[in-house]
Amino acid sequence: MRVLPLPLRFAAAPLARWHVLLALLLAGLVLVLGGCAALTGPRVVSVSEAQLAQRIAEQFPVRRRYLELFDLTLSAPRVRLIPAENRVGTRMDFALGDFWGDSRRFDGALSLSYGLRFEPSDASVRMTDVRVEAFDVPRLSGPMANQAQRLGALVAEHLLNDFSLHRFKPEDLQSAQRLGLRPGVLKVVPGGLQLELTSPSH
Template identity: 25%
Template structure:
């Protein structure tokens, strides 16, 4: 009679047969930021920076005479205020401006929200914190700063920070939803419920 224990290879095959190969390999190998044991997902600042950079440049016309554009976004995280911060290069062009286009930098802060139908983490109610323009002074600077702030807020409202696929949010027969969103110093953590 053979009383040898099964080899590691045969144990692995038996376990895969019992649990199903797809359930054993798919969700955990590809989802490094997901922690299904603590029911949370953490997206690093670098991951989010790479994702938002793909969505720029963006531009919008204002009052049919100004074209406002944003490029080169830099994501920051404000854990104390539980807000995301975004700094971008701003361009304002208009036939009414002697020196067109006008360049500058805008810094925004934003709350975050999860949009369930599209499975996306988005900026919500961004607020212009600082806007600096180069080569413009006085009343012209004030007007352009107002235009730049309004359009930058419109351009960033609803901007996607992270998209989730149905496969990422499904383990076995359980499909998770996103709950609370917490901004940390080096990433954004979402609760899986």
């Protein structure tokens, strides 16, 4: 075993202690910065596609009267996510009654897409910018079918805009509120939805 001369041993010991101290300081800095990011950086509350589909299904069937003239009943929604457009697509069955002032009823299926927004007053997820992509009435053809499609699409877009699809539970947001975070952007992502939670400074 090689023994260093006494002056060199005294010189090496402080250098080693400085290396240890520097490593501890760097580790502490990493922890502090990581903690700050956790407190101030974005967090998300997620809703899976299956959960969203279940919540939407629970809202149906829906029956609405439009201008005291037409009854529209919607049922059996089938949900698909469109992350590339930050929208959700839904196909559902419909029944349109009291058409042209008589008792006839027209059944079919409609496909629509819509954006989503977070409503702070009741922590709900609501439809916005509703667009009817297709309104199929198998029993009709020609000009009557075109008129029914235009009318049905107008009624559906009007009645479903701002429709509540899902409501976050208080416990979903309480922990974020304790950290000073608030709901931000609502995104459609592969597999579900994400509500971003950010600090007021963001």
